[in-house]
Amino acid sequence: MLPLAEFALEVTLELSARTTALSGPSGAGKTTLLELIAGLRRPQRGRIELHGRVVCDERVFVPPRERRVGYVPQDDALFPHLSVRQNVFYGAREQNDDVIDVLEIGPLLDRSVKRLSGGERKRVALARALLTKPEVLLLDEPLAGVDVALRDRVLEYLVRVRDEFPVPAIYVTHQMDEVQAICDEIVFLERGRVTGRRNLSDE
Amino acid sequence: MSEVLLLTLRTASLATLLIVPPGLAVAWLLARRNWRGKSLLETLVALPLVMPPVATGLILLKLLGRRGPIGGWLHRTFDVDVVFTWRAVVIAMMVMSFPLLVRTARVAFEEVNPRLEQIARTLGANETRVFFTITLPLAARGIIAGMLLAFARAIGEFGATILVAGNIPGRTTTLALAIYDRVQLGRDDEAFQLLGIAVVIAFLAVFTAEAVLGRKSERSRS
Numbered sequence: 001m002l003p004l005a006e007f008a009l010e011v012t013l014e015l016s017a018r019t020t021a022l023s024g025p026s027g028a029g030k031t032t033l034l035e036l037i038a039g040l041r042r043p044q045r046g047r048i049e050l051h052g053r054v055v056c057d058e059r060v061f062v063p064p065r066e067r068r069v070g071y072v073p074q075d076d077a078l079f080p081h082l083s084v085r086q087n088v089f090y091g092a093r094e095q096n097d098d099v100i101d102v103l104e105i106g107p108l109l110d111r112s113v114k115r116l117s118g119g120e121r122k123r124v125a126l127a128r129a130l131l132t133k134p135e136v137l138l139l140d141e142p143l144a145g146v147d148v149a150l151r152d153r154v155l156e157y158l159v160r161v162r163d164e165f166p167v168p169a170i171y172v173t174h175q176m177d178e179v180q181a182i183c184d185e186i187v188f189l190e191r192g193r194v195t196g197r198r199n200l201s202d203e
Numbered sequence: 204m205s206e207v208l209l210l211t212l213r214t215a216s217l218a219t220l221l222i223v224p225p226g227l228a229v230a231w232l233l234a235r236r237n238w239r240g241k242s243l244l245e246t247l248v249a250l251p252l253v254m255p256p257v258a259t260g261l262i263l264l265k266l267l268g269r270r271g272p273i274g275g276w277l278h279r280t281f282d283v284d285v286v287f288t289w290r291a292v293v294i295a296m297m298v299m300s301f302p303l304l305v306r307t308a309r310v311a312f313e314e315v316n317p318r319l320e321q322i323a324r325t326l327g328a329n330e331t332r333v334f335f336t337i338t339l340p341l342a343a344r345g346i347i348a349g350m351l352l353a354f355a356r357a358i359g360e361f362g363a364t365i366l367v368a369g370n371i372p373g374r375t376t377t378l379a380l381a382i383y384d385r386v387q388l389g390r391d392d393e394a395f396q397l398l399g400i401a402v403v404i405a406f407l408a409v410f411t412a413e414a415v416l417g418r419k420s421e422r423s424r425s
Contacts, residue, residue, distance in 0.1 A: 038325050039324075039325070040321045040324075040325070063324065064321070064324040064325045065324045065325070065326075065327045065328060065329060066327075067325070069325055070325070071322065071325045073318065073322065075318070077316075077318050077319055077321075077322040079319055079323075079337060080319075080341070081340050081341055090323065090326050090328070090336075091323075091325075091326025091327040091328065093327070128326065129325075129326075132326055132327055
């Protein structure tokens with residue numbers, strides 16, 4: 001459990017960009033915000049809407065399994081006792097070969113999750129989230145656990161995912177190159193508050 | 204002598220299997236949920252570990268006897284007697300082994316990263332599916348170790364058994380009771396043979412349990 005007593009996340013945000021970057025120093029509340037959207041945490045007060053559907057307010061709390069949110073946490077959280085295939089299709093709502101092709105998962109499917117590199121793990125986690133046909137994709141520092149040498153490769157995959165699948169995404173990151181390559185908008189968060197936002201698509 | 208061994212293995216196996224469903228339920232409730240009365244249940248479950256087994260046996264005798272609340276009901280409704288039968292042996296074993304299973308299984312559940320369960324939920328899994336596809340398999344080794352320890356404890360059960368099941372040769376005389384018997388009768392040779400069997404079973408059970416748990420920590424390190 002996190003020591004949240006001293007921490008207040010007060011955010012009013014309306015996101016309509018295809019891909020939004022959430023940036024800010026650690027402890028700003030970026031991951032907490034993602035977890036609120038995913039339904040893994042309950043806010044003390046507040047209202048969350050996804051595509052006009054209220055998933056959380058004083059009366060409503062839609063549990064995570066009904067939110068249609070594709071959450072890729074920083075540590076990937078692959079199921080260690082399942083194969084890549086079982087991971088990828090754990091929550092699959094469709095048999096979508098595009099996801100497998102775009103992320104080049106095919107050759108990995110029969111491997112054990114323990115024999116994946118950092119970049120491969122990330123791709124598997126992304127595929128697992130995408131196959132649930134999410135209405136929004138939440139990516140928590142997708143390049144954080146990846147070797148520097150492999151970062152550009154993973155970034156390429158992230159760009160491909162953005163281009164191939166029309167699902168809006170929120171990226172938590174503090175890497176500017178990543179932001180510029182992928183995002184239309186950047187929102188700055190500091191100590192639980194929005195301190196700025198900038199549109200990147202017009203620049 | 205093989206009769207004693209067979210009866211002991213049968214009753215201990217049955218007792219171990221019977222405590223698995225309630226044991227896992229209690230262990231899971233203690234590991235994953237916060238609720239009023241949790242510490243009360245925790246204490247109740249641990250009691251047989253610290254109470255004199257004979258005292259536990261006395262409680263069981265009063266509950267399960269023909270005039271007891273549970274025994275009386277069973278006798279009237281199903282015409283089933285418990286006290287001084289193999290059923291009493293199994294029940295005494297269950298009560299005495301239950302805490303060992305619950306404690307080990309609880310630790311096993313606690314060691315499962317809750318994050319994995321959360322992610323499974325975001326992938327659309329309901330609580331039942333999360334339990335059977337994520338929590339249970341990841342806790343399996345700890346649960347198996349707990350079952351082995353519970354089994355070993357059941358094999359060695361003496362104090363509660365002798366009160367509630369008596370010591371009826373061929374019907375309720377288990378390994379531990381038989382050893383006591385033989386010593387009382389001065390048949391030390393037989394007692395030592397039985398002792399040897401008891402040591403081997405206990406050793407195998409604990410050794411296997413440790414091996415299962417040891418491999419687990421190796422696995423989670425990778």
